[in-house]
Amino acid sequence: xxxxxxxxxxLLTMLVVFLNGGLPGRAQSVFSRVIQVAAPGAVCAAxxxxxxxxxxxxxxxxxxxxxxxxxxxxxxxxxGGVARVGxxxxxxxxxxxxxxxxxxxxxxxPLLYVWQDAAGPGAAVPANSPVFREFDHLAVYSLTGGVxxxxxxxxxxxxxVWGQTTGRIALDPEGKRLFLPNLRDAKTGRSxxxxxxxxxxxxxxxxxxxxxxxxxxxxxxxANPSGLGFVVATPRAAIFSGIAGPVTWDxxxxxxALNCLMVRGVPADCFVGAGAQSAAVFGAARxxxxxxxxxxxxxxxxxxxxxxxVAGAAFAAPPVxxxxxxxxxxxxxxxxxxxxxxxxxxxLTEPVEELAVACPAVRALAYSRKFDRLYVAVExxx
Amino acid sequence: MIExxxxxxxxxxxxxxxxxxxxxxxxxNEADQMAVISDVAPRLSWAACEAWPAVYNTGNIDLIPGxxxxxxxxxxxxxxxxxxxxxxxxxxxxxxxGSEPRFYLWRVLAExxxxxxxxxxxxxxxKAAWAVPGARGLASDRALRPSAVVRVLAPGEQALNVxxxxxxxxxxxxxxxxxxxxxxxxxxxxxxxSPAWDAPAAWKLRITxxxx
Numbered sequence: 001x002x003x004x005x006x007x008x009x010x011l012l013t014m015l016v017v018f019l020n021g022g023l024p025g026r027a028q029s030v031f032s033r034v035i036q037v038a039a040p041g042a043v044c045a046a047x048x049x050x051x052x053x054x055x056x057x058x059x060x061x062x063x064x065x066x067x068x069x070x071x072x073x074x075x076x077x078x079x080g081g082v083a084r085v086g087x088x089x090x091x092x093x094x095x096x097x098x099x100x101x102x103x104x105x106x107x108x109x110p111l112l113y114v115w116q117d118a119a120g121p122g123a124a125v126p127a128n129s130p131v132f133r134e135f136d137h138l139a140v141y142s143l144t145g146g147v148x149x150x151x152x153x154x155x156x157x158x159x160x161v162w163g164q165t166t167g168r169i170a171l172d173p174e175g176k177r178l179f180l181p182n183l184r185d186a187k188t189g190r191s192x193x194x195x196x197x198x199x200x201x202x203x204x205x206x207x208x209x210x211x212x213x214x215x216x217x218x219x220x221x222x223a224n225p226s227g228l229g230f231v232v233a234t235p236r237a238a239i240f241s242g243i244a245g246p247v248t249w250d251x252x253x254x255x256x257a258l259n260c261l262m263v264r265g266v267p268a269d270c271f272v273g274a275g276a277q278s279a280a281v282f283g284a285a286r287x288x289x290x291x292x293x294x295x296x297x298x299x300x301x302x303x304x305x306x307x308x309x310v311a312g313a314a315f316a317a318p319p320v321x322x323x324x325x326x327x328x329x330x331x332x333x334x335x336x337x338x339x340x341x342x343x344x345x346x347x348l349t350e351p352v353e354e355l356a357v358a359c360p361a362v363r364a365l366a367y368s369r370k371f372d373r374l375y376v377a378v379e380x381x382x
Numbered sequence: 383m384i385e386x387x388x389x390x391x392x393x394x395x396x397x398x399x400x401x402x403x404x405x406x407x408x409x410x411n412e413a414d415q416m417a418v419i420s421d422v423a424p425r426l427s428w429a430a431c432e433a434w435p436a437v438y439n440t441g442n443i444d445l446i447p448g449x450x451x452x453x454x455x456x457x458x459x460x461x462x463x464x465x466x467x468x469x470x471x472x473x474x475x476x477x478x479x480g481s482e483p484r485f486y487l488w489r490v491l492a493e494x495x496x497x498x499x500x501x502x503x504x505x506x507x508x509k510a511a512w513a514v515p516g517a518r519g520l521a522s523d524r525a526l527r528p529s530a531v532v533r534v535l536a537p538g539e540q541a542l543n544v545x546x547x548x549x550x551x552x553x554x555x556x557x558x559x560x561x562x563x564x565x566x567x568x569x570x571x572x573x574x575x576s577p578a579w580d581a582p583a584a585w586k587l588r589i590t591x592x593x594x
Contacts, residue, residue, distance in 0.1 A: 220434050237425075244439065248426075256423030256432075260439040262579045279496075279506065297497035297506045302427035304416055304578065 030328050030339050031355050034374045037077055039067065042364035042377030046112070047071075048105035049370035051143065055112055056364055056377045057100035062086075065100055066114060066141070068148055075371025083148040085141070087116055092134045096120030101167040102227070107175045110143040111151070111202040115169045115181070115227075118162055132158040138169075138180070138196075140203060154196070154204055154211050158186040161224045166286075168318065170230035170238070173277075175202060177235045177251075181227020183215050190219035191226045193240055193249065214251070221247050221260055229272040229318035231281045237299025239281050243268040246281050246294055248301050261301040263292045273318030274329075275367065280346055282319040284331045289313035291331070291340065293348050310338055310352050316361035324372040328353075332362030337376060358382065403467055403592040406459055410577030410585035414456045415560060417498045421448040421516055424500040430576065442476065443574040445485055445565045450517055452494060453577065454560025455587050460552055464591040469548035471561075473540045473574060474584035480570035484533040488524040489547050490517065490559040517562055524562055534572055539584075548589060 037045075041060035047053070052071040058064065068083040087098040096118040103114045116137055123129040136153035137160050143149075160183060167181040176198055183192035194213030196204040204211045218226055221242035228241040238249050245263035250256060269286040281301070283292040293306040310331075317332035327342040339353040357378045364377035410416075420429035423438065429449060431442040443451050460466070471487070492512065497505025503512050503523070513519030520526050530542040544561075551558040565572060575581035 220437060221439075244441075250423075250425060253423065253425070255436055256420070256426055256429060256438055258437045259423070259426050259428055260437075261428050262440045262576075264579065264582075295496050295506075298425075300425050300427060300497065300499070302417070302496050302498065304414070 030322070030326055030353060033322065033324065033372055034337070034355060034376060035075070035077060036357060036381055037069070037375060037377045038379070038381045039364065039377040040379045042359075044100060044102045045364035045366035045375055045377055046103045046105050047366040047368040047375055048110075049368055050108060051110050052370075053105070053110075053143065054366060054368075054375050055103050055105070057103050057114065059099040065098070066103070066112075066148065068112065068143060070146075071368070071371065075368055075373040077375070081146050083143065083146055085148050085150070087114075087139070088150070090134050092130055093118060093120065096131060096135070098135075101164065102169050104169050104171055104178075106198075106202045107171060107173055109175070109202045112141040112143065112148070113169060113171070113178060114139045114141060115167050117164050117167060117182075120163075122163075127158060129162070131162045132156075132160075135162065137162075137182075152203065155180065155213070159183055159192070159215070164225040164227075166225045167227035168229045169227070170232045171198075172232045172235040172238075174235055177232070178204070179230045179232055179238045180213055181230075182225050183213065184224060185215075185217065190217050191222055191224045192216060193218055193226050193238075195238070195251070216249055216251075216257055218242070218247070218249075218258065221258060228270060228286065231272055231274050231278075231296065231299070233277070233296065233299045239272060239296060239299055239301065241270050241272040241283065245292070245305070246272055246283060246301055248296075248299055250300070259301060261294055261305060263294070263305045263307060265307060266290060266292060271315065271318035273320055275321040275323060275369070278321045278323070278346075282321070282329055284315040284317075284319050287314050287316070289315070291319070291348065293346075295346075306348055308348055308350075310340070313338055317363045317365055320365045320367050320374065322367055322372075322374055323369070330365060330367070330374050332365050332376070334360060335362075337362055337365070337374075403590055405588060405590040408455055408459065408587040408589070410453070410582035412456055412459075413453050413577065413582075413585075415452070415454040415495070416578050417452045417494070418443060419450050419452065419498065419500045419516060421500050424515070426500075427498050428578075430578070440576055440578045441580075442576050443563075443578075445563060445570075445572045445574070447565055447568055447570065448516065449564075451563040451574075452490065452498065452517070452560055453563075453585075454490075454558065457548070457551060457558060460589060460591055463594060464552075465594045466545060466548040466552050466589065467592050468590040469543070469545045470588045471542045471544045472586040472588065473542070474581055475534055475537050475540050476573045476575050477537050478534045478570075478572045480567070482533060482567075483570045483572055484531055484565070484567065485572050486528040486564045486566055487530040487532070487542055487544070488528050488562040488564065489550070489556070490524055490562050491521070491556070492517070492523050493557065493559055529561070544587075552591075
């Protein structure tokens with residue numbers, strides 16, 4: 001799978017429209033910060049401020065799975081110069097269909113990390129699945145001269161579960177570590193998460209010619225899929241979602257590696273998210289309407305959680321902080337985006353505003369701090 | 383047994399006879415700050431219970447040496463112009479181990495907040511260290527003397543007279559920085575039902591006040 005680059009994407013299904021005006025009414029100020037991008041089947045998105053790019057990942061039958069759009073001076077999505085690639089097809093996996101689950105930009109370099117999975121038949125003996133032997137879950141793309149090129153791929157083996165419906169990745173703000181979901185102990189099958197140490201070029205560091213993640217057993221706190229979101233404020237500590245609330249993984253204290261702040265009433269499956277600079281982590285129930293907020297300092301959970309519900313919501317993606325004015329938390333749902341107001345202390349307040357979009361499950365949301373824009377991939381534009 | 387109950391009964395009787403006295407009961411849902419700090423997890427605010435080796439959660443509050451539980455109740459339900467006549471803190475002890483287990487209740491003197499840990503009383507918006515790690519500084523982090531020392535004879539509710547602390551806070555003679563629970567004797571372990579998880583109603587602060 002290394003260095004396999006689609007020369008051309010035959011199906012260019014993505015259209016882009018920049019909604020400048022927003023919608024009328026009192027919520028205009030937040031809605032006017034939203035830019036919709038037509039990308040049917042979109043499951044993930046990531047914005048990078050330094051290179052002014054928006055990446056969108058699509059799960060579908062077409063040959064184009066990743067599109068990288070240039071952003072204009074006001075953060076508007078440009079329709080020219082779009083880089084598109086399809087995930088590589090592997091001869092030994094002809095009965096399997098690859099799809100992206102998440103993507104993240106390096107904070108400084110023009111590198112896009114794509115976490116991908118494969119759908120296909122299970123093996124009679126699960127341990128003998130060809131996916132374990134042939135499929136790399138992590139692909140690193142470079143963006144050079146407007147061309148997206150797969151530099152290398154990693155994360156292959158029986159310690160990576162496959163066929164998952166969710167799996168989120170995240171880098172720390174310094175670009176030193178890339179946190180990974182959906183790992184397993186190859187012997188016991190217990191759920192794990194992990195991270196790869198990145199070198200100054202943004203590529204995983206090999207130890208004795210092998211790139212293996214540093215992993216931690218989270219089986220008591222989260223079964224697979226273990227990747228319902230990461231909040232990584234520092235290289236040292238990452239927050240992920242446990243079945244009873246958010247969990248800090250302190251990678252530098254083996255005597256207290258995991259710390260779960262249990263949240264009353266929390267459903268077992270909650271996405272977690274927030275901007276890395278946010279003073280809080282937010283949880284949103286997968287296919288539910290439960291939301292929580294927990295303060296965090298450098299990745300360590302602190303103080304008491306705040307909880308609320310959003311009537312009629314069915315959340316589909318991790319919450320995304322929009323720290324501009326007004327301060328909002330955006331959560332993708334069923335045919336709408338929910339905007340939860342945050343007060344001056346960063347606490348959740350009401351009323352919740354909702355923007356209707358043409359997308360049965362809004363999964364691909366990305367925020368640009370530079371442009372103060374929320375990008376959302378939808379099935380079709382209004 | 384009767385000698386324990388009698389003084390409390392007399393206090394209640396006196397208060398009932400004072401027609402203007404009112405009693406309110408707060409539970410841990412009305413606590414606005416909590417944390418559990420630990421010397422083996424010096425960055426954590428929630429080192430409450432080591433459910434599995436190196437895996438902490440907040441399902442219980444396990445007091446062991448080196449660990450402290452901080453809690454602060456908001457007291458804005460006590461009207462001004464009133465005096466605290468009696469205050470009692472009621473706690474749910476689930477289990478205990480060790481020789482003659484007892485726990486200490488300390489009035490906290492230093493403000494604490496986001497990012498509180500074994501080393502720091504807060505780390506956001508700015509770092510501020512405890513005078514002694516673990517809030518162990520006498521007359522700086524915590525009061526010179528404990529507000530109560532409770533010997534746990536058996537699991538169940540424990541009631542602590544905290545009238546003096548409430549008086550100090552309500553009159554403004556001292557800021558309400560809450561309490562710190564510790565064990566000070568080696569090899570003692572006392573488990574409380576968690577006010578941060580499934581037992582907030584079991585933590586009660588009963589306050590009786592009357593016109594000044």
